[in-house]
Amino acid sequence: MKDSPILIIGKNGKTGLRVEQRLQALGYATRGVSRSTSAAFDWEDQGSWPAAMAGIRSAYVTFHPDLASPTAEQTIRDFVALAAELGLEHLVLLSGRGEDGARRAEVGLQQGGLDWTIVRSSWFMQNFSENFMIEGILNGELSECVAAISEATGYPVQYAQIPIEDFIDALRGQCAPESLLWLMHELFTVVFDGRNSKPTTGVEEALGRPATDFSEYLRKVMATGAWDRSGMQQQA
Template sequence: MTVVVTGATGRTGSRVAQAAEAAGLTVRAASRAQGFDWRDRSTWAGTLRGADAAYLVFPTDVGSPEATRAVGEFAEEAVSLGVRRLVLLSARGEERARPTEEALRVPGAEWTVVRAAWFAQNFSEGPLVEELRLGGELVFPGGEVREPFVDLRDVADVVVAALTAGERYVGRVLEVSGPRLLTFREAVADIGRAAGRELTYTPVPARRYGERLAGFGVPPEEVDFLVELFESLLDGRNAHLSDGVRKVLDREPRDFAEFVREAAGAGVWKA
């Protein structure tokens, strides 16, 4: 099987590519470095032609109207070229993502949606890690809500299982999470202990966090979208476990503590 992996150099795509190769699949990386651009439909056909399946992850938020349009058009293009097996990464608890999930379901598509909890690797890759590493503090609108942080390696393994298990997961939504609930404060404390540093967590209202984002140069329309997203997504609706990892992989998901030990050992949060 040849699988197109969008975002192949990103947080999820890189791990999906690794897991797919480990499973014996031929990976066709799709990123700007390989000439693929979600915002340029003329780059899609060359990427899709001759492939058997595709993993879809949109570069901004899956709940944006731009994602809905692009995923729908991409799915149509894929099916027209014979690429029927499509797996979309979505967000657990994000109602705004539902139109994008619906857009995937074009006639002829053998689709699966993987809804993931908050990634454990959001603490070790991307903008949050710089706050922790350089400033020793995470300022974030997570309040004291509890979240079952999921390891991206588990997400990738579920995606590959969905791609390779024949009809088993076609037309299904798979929700994945870690094995236990933690607050953002508890997660930062765990990271601090493993890193041997005093790290602090400062919860702020989503609107104030939006002001910080604007100060970092995030465009106003993106700030507004993220503020509304955080106000809804971090309201406690995700304070429950999902059994997707166990049901699909027949094992328990990786614990947040395992992720923290490995990342701290690699010096991720070293000042």
């Protein structure tokens, strides 16, 4: 399929960025899209989909806000139907482990009649350094794993346990959208209930090497400066 570009939905996301870079390094042409690209792709605007998908045979698909969210299954079904109509042959869908909503969206892909691959990932460590949790780390307060992060960064990061409803209320007070409130509630009451605590052998089976462990991840993030608070301290 090197004759047509591979579509990457979520070009600047945690995995989309890396998938695009690695495909390009292997000599594949890519078309990375999201709401901010010039051929824009917005999951909430189906009118934006056909132009982004024109001339494409295969795609790496990351959904937003989360494949477990209530709208995901139908949206993925609509997306797969359009992909079939436009002549796409193979879709790779990023999914989440232990999430019923994500599983329903996966079935939507599997029933769509195209070749498919599902990458069913657990919680990304990069949420601590590239996502909404970086703010909690920089402010010195967050959830589990903080002892290891605190040791690596050299500044105190505390685990403050608060009732989930207080956390949701605080987010609501910051005008967070309802979809994010739903996602945070689902995350802390379902995804983090222990069902995903044991690593699987999937990474090793797929890549022929063990998954990166948390200490290696810490070492890599420290090298990027993502948790460097020197700028914040100067402003204080």
